Amino acid sequence: MTAAPAECSPRTIRVQLSADPYPVVIGAGCLARLGEQIGDRGFREGTKVLVVTNPLVHQHYGTIALESLRQAGFEASELVVEAGEDRKTLATVARIHDAAFEHRLERGSLIVALGGGVVGDMAGFAAATWLRGIAVVQVPTTLLAMVDAAIGGKTGVNHPGGKNLIGAFHQPRLVLIDPTTLATLPEREFRAGMAEVIKYGVIGDAALFAELEAAGDIGSMAAVGPALLQTLLERSAAAKARVVAADEREGGLRAILNYGHTLGHVVETLCGYGTWLHGEAVAIGMVAAGEIALAKRLWSAEEQRRQKALIAAAGLPQRWPSLDPAAVLRCLQADKKVKDGRVRFVLPTRIGAVEIRDDVDSERILAALSAQISPESNPDQTSP
Known part of the structure; x- marks a missing residue:
């Protein structure tokens, strides 16, 4: 078991939804105060809590979470599930439902998602659908989940035809982020999380993008360091x-958070879930979106060079894998963001700004991907 620091001096960021606002609490050692934090959200002693986690996270942090919950007076139990992208299915959600039934979770009960984005998505979807909706608390333990997946209430599972096609919006009551849990995160997964951080720089935070550029090597937790990590x-x-508060259910503005994801999901789906980590696929998708933007003269070659250089500094892949063009176009048509048969792309107009376009024809898509083609579909490849 990995020990957690005793002290927690958290920073709280609020997601200001009109109906159900909730806090994102960030602080080293806060996992040991999970029970206290949940109690502060109005849950009473004796509330039944099901912690859903995966084997590795259970090994390092399961005991810390359960002890904290029990010390706060909650009736806590745990379910350990395999959590790769290939396990992100309705069958795994059914296991969570079975555990909810076994432990007699009621409408006032709570599910805690302790793990990465896959655990968070599945546990959140199970909470959204158990008894037509019970509370969920997200406790992300990967960088990608901390900066993206755990916040915003998007839950769901994959379908053979595409990623995250089955799901629901179900906002958490609390997101608790303990950066010390990243100490046990494999370096490849840390790099994958940096793709989402870079995304925020491109879509709306030019200063963050520049700060990442100035840092040089951002491909490991050790290279980033605790101060920059907290900032990120x-x-x-x-x-x-901010984006979720302005557009909770992805009716407009929130779609910009999908920068790099439209083509990234194609990579994940056609290469097979688990071949590439989600963040790796997003990095490839961002470069591809940049190529399309360059062809449409939305941004400059220098801005595309900067994006590619920063992705390389994070140790992330950039080249498009060898995929059948017809399969790519079919997969794009299955994307959740297709409207009236037209694929909507988030394309950059400069570092720090993007726009949503539905006027990208198939020929331009395939030409951009061809320019980015990789000689080998190798998930360990990180060079341009």
Whole structure:
């Protein structure tokens, strides 16, 4: 078991939804105060809590979470599920439902998602659908989940035809981020999380993008360091909170958070879930979106060079894998953001600004991908 620091001096960022606002609490050692934080949200002693986690997170942090909940007077139990993208299915959600039934979770009960984005998505979807909706608390333990997946209430699972096609909006009551849990995160997954941080820089925070450029190597937790890490967590959480508050259910503005994701989801779907980590696929998708923007003269070659250089500094892949063009176009048509048969792309207009376009024809898409083609579809490849 990995020990957690005793002290927690958190920074709180609020997601200001009109109906159900909630806090994002960020602080080293806060996992040990999970029970206290949940109690502060109005849950009473004796409330039944089901902690959903995966084997590795359970090994390091399961005991800390359960002890904190029990010390606060909650009736806590745990379910450990496999949590790769290939396990992000309705079958796994059914296991969570079975555990909810076994432990007699009621409408006043709570599910805690302790893990990365896959655990968060599945546990959140299970909470949204158990008894037509019970509370969920997100406790992300990966960088990608901390800066993106745990905030905003998007939950769901994959379908053979595409990523996250089955799901629901179900906002958490609390997001608790303890940066010390990243100490046990594999370096490849840390790099994948940096893709989402870079995304925030491109879509709306030019100063964050420049700060990342100035840092040089951003491909590991050791290289980033605790001070910059705290900044990245706070700035990313605040950016996500602002967009979600303005557009809770992705009716307009929130779509900009999908920068890099439209083509990234194609990579994940056609290469097979788990071949590339989500953040790696997003990095490839951002470069592809940049190529399309360059072809449409929305931004400059220098801005695309800067984006590619920063992605490289994070140790992330950039080249498009060898995929059948017809399959790519079919997969794009299955994307959740298709409207009236037209694929909507988030395209950059400068570092710090993007726009949503539905006027990208198939020929331009395939030409941009061809320019980015990789000689090998290798998930460990990080060079341009």
